[in-house]
Structure formats: C-alpha cells, structure tokens
Amino acid sequence: MSRSATLPGPSGAAVPAQSPASRRQREALLAAQLYYLQDLTMDAIARELRTSRSTVSRLLAFARETGLVQIQIADPLESSAELESAVAQRYGVRTHVVPHVSNLNEAETLDRVSMYAARTLTPLVTSNAVVGVAWGSTLTAMSRYLNRKPTHGTTVVQLNGAANTQTMGLGYASEIMRRFGAAYDAAVEEFPVPAFFDRAETKRLMWQERSVRRVLDLQADMSVAVFGVGSVHADVPSHVYTGSYLDSADLRSLGEQRVVGDVATVFYREDGSSEGIALNERSTGPDHEVVRAVEHRFCVAAGPSKARGLRGALNAGLVTELVVDEATARALLALGA
Structure with a gap:
C-alpha cells in the first residue's frame, strides 16, 4: 500500500x-x-x-x-470492499473480507479470520434459535473468540459425529460445543456417533433410532449453521483428514471422485456436485439439502489453499454468509465462476 x-x-x-x-x-x-x-x-x-x-x-x-x-x-490491488462486492456478486452471498497482512502464515491468518468471524456471527444468534455447529480446525479457533450474548431457549446442536477407530472424539467436539453453549447461554446437544460408519447400512439403521432422530430433527430446525471448509490440500489440514477418520482407501476414493472439500464431513466436487461420492453414504454430517434449507449458513475459510474447497461449497449453495481473508478471496476469484 x-x-x-x-x-x-x-x-x-x-x-x-x-x-x-x-x-x-x-x-x-x-x-x-x-x-x-x-x-x-x-x-x-x-x-x-x-x-x-x-x-x-x-x-x-x-x-x-x-x-x-x-x-x-x-491499495494497488482490490480493496477489501471491492473484493467483498466481487465475491458477493459472483456467488450471491453476504461476504466479509478480513484485511490481509502479508507476513502472516496460514495458521496466523486463520486466527485473525476466526476472531473476525466470531464477532460477525453474534448478531445472527437470537433467542429460541437452533444453531448447528460443525467441528474442525476452523471452528476450534473460532470458538475461542466468541462474544458473550445471553439468549433464552436457544440450542446448539452438533452437526456431525466425531468418533473414529482411535477415539470417541468427544473431548475434541465437546469443547467446541461447550464454548458455543457458554457464549449464548444455550442448551447443548451433542451427537455421539462416529464421523463415518463402516457400512452405509449401519447408518440407515441408526438413523431410525429415536435418540438419533431427536438430534436429526433439531438439525432440521436450524436457523443458523456454522462451519468451516474441509480440504485435504490446506496448509492447515482439516482435522478430518489428519485425525484417523479416513484410511488410505478412503483418501484414494475421494481423489478418484474429484472431491475438493467437505462441509461437516459431507463431500463435494468443485462444481458443487456430490452425487456418487461413496463416502457420503457413510457420513454422519447433514445432507446438503438439509444445509441449504437453513436461513443463515455461516462459512469461515482462511488460507488460499482452501480456495478450491470453498468454491465447491459456494457452487453447492451451502453458504449465505462468508468470512474469508483477502488472499483467499483473491484466490477464489482467480479460479473463475
């Protein structure tokens, strides 16, 4: 400048x-x-x-x-306001671009974006709301900066299971949920199921259980969904790709099916399509149809290496509010429509 x-x-x-x-x-x-x-x-x-x-x-x-x-x-390049306008015009989402400092690494950028996102989310959370929250590296960072806003009758519900073959994942996901609940004086509904079932048939049967249906029904009543963008290629890898949730066959399958990212462990391609992605049949995250029905779909993304994954989420119509850093916004726009 x-x-x-x-x-x-x-x-x-x-x-x-x-x-x-x-x-x-x-x-x-x-x-x-x-x-x-x-x-x-x-x-x-x-x-x-x-x-x-x-x-x-x-x-x-x-x-x-x-x-x-x-x-x-x-600014010799686009200003934040111009970037916000460009992203909003191309994808039809309300966009907040966090000013970029060139000497920050991707982890530091994530921290800045997470702080901004936590403050931007606050006005969207109201009394008697159901707020869906995904777990992951981005939401972990964001949860540390949530502003206190007392509400009444509000529920925070976990969007996807966190258990895998190595751990039940309860401590990791529960801490995120606890922070969201404490920030908004909200009841917390955890989702104590695996991130991925071994067999699609097991998921189908579990989804018929009343205890599980109660959580799924809450998710269907969400007015706000909060999530990051998972990407195996990110400089700060998404937890789902590094925490023993996927084996080598799973990762190979995602590559063969041209997957670029996930929202709450439900995967998609860069054009936003998700049909025929086998792992989604075993995932415990909400179907894209469920997410698209939510009024406020609040996405947080940091780091240019997540641009392709973010583009896929936008093309899938999973986002209405986006918080992103300048470098990622530019990388997103450079990919084209």
Missing part, C-alpha cells in the same frame, strides 16, 4: 502574519510539505526549522487534525 497526502499549495489564502494561529498554521503546513511531499525525515525537518523533533511531530499532528493534511491509503 502507498500513502499519499493532499496539501494546499503556497498560494492558499493568507491570514495576518502577526496572528499566532497563522504562524502555527504556516509552520505546520511547511513541516507537512517537507515530510509528505519531499520525504524528509522528522530529524531533517527539525534541523531545517531550527526546532526539536518533538515539535515537528506536534506540527504534523496539528496539520492532520486541522485538515491541512488529508491522508489517503491507496
């Missing part, structure tokens, strides 16, 4: 030379011209004006405060 200052020229209207205010204005104007237009340091200006560096600093502050200097930040 480059900084520019707009300054009045020496031919501006004069005020009486004997006026103390006039002298201060002229000194401030001269200091500003030397600093902004001639790139002199404050030490060099102090020597030229035969005064102290602290006086120069006060003159420059006075010039800004009184309007002698107007600072403008010129």
